[in-house]
Amino acid sequence: MVGPGDAAPAARPGRATLTRRFTWFAAIDWSGQAVARPAGLAVAEVGDGGPALVARDGGWSREGILDWLTMLADTQADMLIGLDLSPALPFVDADSYFPGWTESPTDARALWAMVERRAADDPHLAATSAVNDAELSRHFRRHRACGDLFGQGRGRLRLCEERQRAAGFSPTSCFNLVGAAQVGKSSLTGMRVLHRLDGRIPVWPFDPVPETGPVLVEIYTTIAARAAGVRAGRSKLRDAEQLDAALAVLGSPPHVPSPRYDDHATDALLGAAWLRAVAHDPALWSPPALSAQVARTEGWTFGVV
Template sequence: MVTLLPFDRFVAIDWSGARGKRYAGIAVAECGVGDAAPRLVEPPGGWWSRTAVFDWLRAGLADGAALVGIDCAFSLPFAVAGRTLPAGAGVFDLWNEIEKICADEPDFGGAPFAEHPIHGVGFWRGGPQPDWYDDPHRATEIACRADGLGSPQSPYKLIGAKQVGKGGLAGMRVLRALRAAAPDAVAVWPFDAVKPGQTALTEIYPRLFLKQAGFGQRKIRDGVELDAALARLTSRPLGLSGAVSDHAADALASAAGLRWLAAQPDVWTPPALDERARRLEGWIFGVGMSQSDGYGVL
């Protein structure tokens, strides 16, 4: 029997890998235990930077254990990434290499890794699709598609509005820094075993929660639709009126979705989460669960 991990807060972060100082594409939402509606966290100065998110997360460690979901890939497909790493290297070796190459890039930016003459050779960075590019995916992305929960992009595809690679590289730098700053208080799942009292950092895919809330491929456009999604995720309504941005809607729905998923013990042990995923490639929180594990209850 799996014991439920106790968390005091549930935090969801809609992420961005853009170059710059502050980004409209970052939104942070949180909720507590129970069924109270999630709320948006106001960014310092009106806009979030990745450094500001790091500082906020680090400061929040003093407020009790949180389940934090970040909308970015926590690793790369190792069929490609492993070619340029030493034999036997794991995800933390990848993060160290990313940090070494990107250390001078401000605000945890990850673009220099994708532009690197050795490590960057697997990234499709511009122009028509190259003949050598085979769109590599991690097992969790494949499982997400198989579950009908959405179609995550490959982190190696840096083309188009849905590209996620640079956001993932930036996120890995933030994860590495948080883990180094507070090793006893932070666990990055599934690479670390999460202990009671620790803040758990998990990879999320907001479309998964919107699918479970009955929105399919549709976006949430306004406060009425957001409240309908929250209700399906066992949350009370937020009561916003008028239009709601994609980033705010994703963060708010994901915060409620994290709280809903955390109540299901088997979410931490999906059948397909194998040793390769735990050591190398990571896992999207909530992917790979059977209908009996909770997806059929909505």
């Protein structure tokens, strides 16, 4: 089977139709941990067989994943890539990422650039300096320090996250940086990667889907787990047998034996197989609530309708 890096079709201008069919799929389980090689990073890919982890000597770093994605861009790999992170903060509910601040970015790309500027000196593509910024920190819930503009309860959600709640899922606000379920750090570090990739790989729905080459989408691995028959409260798979049973529900062959079966590895393996199973459903590319404003400011989780 030919790997994604072996094919380099020439890119052609123009928007793709909903009938585009990818031949390779990948899922990246992300981590916002401010260390060189976060244990939570995992990458899996799948073509027409069973999914397999993509290994990296010494473990993955965010810089290493950026290099891998750049390679896919350079070779114009025919791959749909799911990133398990939020590519933007809530905007639509308040018509602003940071209400009351005159310098608040007006769209996602400006947000990515702002996070990059404020975290430029943080090693390992971390984003600690961004959340410690005097103005930005007012909007985040941090350890022992809840910003005065965070608000009450769960924190603000994006429109697609509200749709997830309506469907029975439990998304967490990107403004929450506390607890095992927090996703804010992952999202902010991911924004630094998206900023550096800008123009190299289209990110749906901020960009139209091209006719050739790789495309990035946001995924929520719990959606993949539910689709694979893993019931609520047991969305994490930690052994080969459980993983293969879930893959079979998605119509996938068994996975390639893995050196690890932690939450992150199995999330990536299942996520890649799920993308292959659902990517050609036109409805997932055209959610009714995905307006031009939402696409420009908040983005959307692939698989939410």
